[in-house]
Amino acid sequence: MTSNGHLTNGQYAIEVKDLNIYYGDFRAIKNVSLAIRSNQITAIIGPSGCGKSTMLRSFNRMNELVPNSHIEGQVTFHGYDIYANDVDPVEIRRRIGMVFQRPNPFPKNIYDNVAWGAKINGYKRDLDDLVEQSLRQAALWDEVKDKLHQNALSLSGGQQQRLCIARTIAVKPEIILMDEPASALDPIATLRIEELMRELSRNYTIIVVTHNMQQAARVSDDTAFFNMDEDRAGYLVETGPTSEIFTNPKDKRTEDYITGRFG
Amino acid sequence: MAEITSHINNPGYSDKSTPPELRKKVRLSETIIHGFLFLFGSISILTTLAIIYELLKESWLFFREVSLLDFFTGIKWQPQIGEFSVWPLVNATLMTSLIAMIFALPIGLMIAVYLSEYATPRFRSTLKPVLEVLAGIPTVVYGYFALTFMTPLLRLIFGAQVVQIYNTASAGIVIGILILPLVTSMTEDALSAVPRSLREGAYALGATRLETAIRVVLPAAISGIAAAFILAVSRAIGETMIVSIAAGAGPNFTFNPFNPAETMTGYMVRISGGDLSYDSIDYNSIFAIGLLLFVLTLGLNIISQQIVRRFREVYE
Numbered sequence: 022m023t024s025n026g027h028l029t030n031g032q033y034a035i036e037v038k039d040l041n042i043y044y045g046d047f048r049a050i051k052n053v054s055l056a057i058r059s060n061q062i063t064a065i066i067g068p069s070g071c072g073k074s075t076m077l078r079s080f081n082r083m084n085e086l087v088p089n090s091h092i093e094g095q096v097t098f099h100g101y102d103i104y105a106n107d108v109d110p111v112e113i114r115r116r117i118g119m120v121f122q123r124p125n126p127f128p129k130n131i132y133d134n135v136a137w138g139a140k141i142n143g144y145k146r147d148l149d150d151l152v153e154q155s156l157r158q159a160a161l162w163d164e165v166k167d168k169l170h171q172n173a174l175s176l177s178g179g180q181q182q183r184l185c186i187a188r189t190i191a192v193k194p195e196i197i198l199m200d201e202p203a204s205a206l207d208p209i210a211t212l213r214i215e216e217l218m219r220e221l222s223r224n225y226t227i228i229v230v231t232h233n234m235q236q237a238a239r240v241s242d243d244t245a246f247f248n249m250d251e252d253r254a255g256y257l258v259e260t261g262p263t264s265e266i267f268t269n270p271k272d273k274r275t276e277d278y279i280t281g282r283f284g
Numbered sequence: 285m286a287e288i289t290s291h292i293n294n295p296g297y298s299d300k301s302t303p304p305e306l307r308k309k310v311r312l313s314e315t316i317i318h319g320f321l322f323l324f325g326s327i328s329i330l331t332t333l334a335i336i337y338e339l340l341k342e343s344w345l346f347f348r349e350v351s352l353l354d355f356f357t358g359i360k361w362q363p364q365i366g367e368f369s370v371w372p373l374v375n376a377t378l379m380t381s382l383i384a385m386i387f388a389l390p391i392g393l394m395i396a397v398y399l400s401e402y403a404t405p406r407f408r409s410t411l412k413p414v415l416e417v418l419a420g421i422p423t424v425v426y427g428y429f430a431l432t433f434m435t436p437l438l439r440l441i442f443g444a445q446v447v448q449i450y451n452t453a454s455a456g457i458v459i460g461i462l463i464l465p466l467v468t469s470m471t472e473d474a475l476s477a478v479p480r481s482l483r484e485g486a487y488a489l490g491a492t493r494l495e496t497a498i499r500v501v502l503p504a505a506i507s508g509i510a511a512a513f514i515l516a517v518s519r520a521i522g523e524t525m526i527v528s529i530a531a532g533a534g535p536n537f538t539f540n541p542f543n544p545a546e547t548m549t550g551y552m553v554r555i556s557g558g559d560l561s562y563d564s565i566d567y568n569s570i571f572a573i574g575l576l577l578f579v580l581t582l583g584l585n586i587i588s589q590q591i592v593r594r595f596r597e598v599y600e
Contacts, residue, residue, distance in 0.1 A: 086487060088405060115490025125481040128504045138489030192489050
């Protein structure tokens, strides 16, 4: 543990070994092994239904909220198995935050949306300060500073999504998972989210699922390409630095996908 | 439109008559079905209007003899000696309803939260039908349940000197049991209607199940829950059988839940079932009370609809 309560950083924030994820009898993820570098942006790309979101949700144990789901294999967070019996999933989710495909602010005011997560996690210092900092980091402060007590649902879609990012930052996670964070937004709002991701990657490890390959190419440092086989189980095709995956893919399927031949 | 017509060389208006194949046809079956459905649609409206008309007509006979002032002031309802203050009856109705709500709201809310946030789908699908069985029990059974089970139980707990044979507490609690399925199932519907994405948002911030349920899901469903509660209140106010069996058969202005007191509905049942002549003032009084009851429950229903409309959160 370092002084700020974060687990010590090695080269990899998350390592996945031989991971299989099942929903009932259906295998959604097949034999995936993968390492996510700390303080980088990793993009997970692949055709619809190949298990990208399932993969992402296994990193903070969101999958287990789905009845009948179970995993085989191991996911480690700075070397610690997050699925070990004595691990508290609530604590994992606090440290590995998540931003969803559609903005999902709580039906509370803007201030409470940001403060709530910190409050329930026992944040004792100045909440006003935390709210301002988080909103500034999410590049939303200037737009909302005069209406902090308005209902969050009155904001535009792009603003709502940045609010959700602010709310995630406010609980001081180490990793931020983003599940197609811009897919419900217009191009300008999308661009702002991408800029924000670059900005945040200085302090956080970011893993983003996207079906937008330009987005993956624009924002990510590393890319993992997933595909699915005949029985619809998702598997990892290849992973590496984004520049290599996009200019010089080793696998034919990756090349076909990024050049738009399928998917 | 100018641009569009100019494309087809501005042909002007046609004065050709419609050819037979384009003319409107008389479709007899359509017309009949339409009329038929309209008729059935109107029946419910006409019934309501007829009820209101009857209530107003008979109440008017009553209010010709008794002034509104006498009706709404004083604390005695004794038609024999010309005392017509409605408050003892209203008070008893409010007492039984309040007791019912005190019993049913917290329990119903807790069951609903459990069902929607904690229970496995399998357990939920077992418990819901069981609750619905409660809703299917005839109210007369509930009435005797109050008189022969709840009242003795209360007397056992609080003492036979304190708790009278007929009392509003016992009737109120059993009304609470009666409306419990209503509260539970409507509240559960409201909670289940909260999008999954909100719960996931809370979990992703490191919220526990309880924090998510109480501080995110409940507030998001508040309009539906409030509407459920108000509907339950109007159901409790209108409940007749339980109170006429277990609450007491005589107007009594009291705030002691262990004393007998007759509610508005209880009074109406007793008078209409009795041997009073049809044009006596006592007989007419039940229409006046019925009208008041109607206005009360209608008002509550309108408020509940307003709440649903005003506080509904709109999610994408």
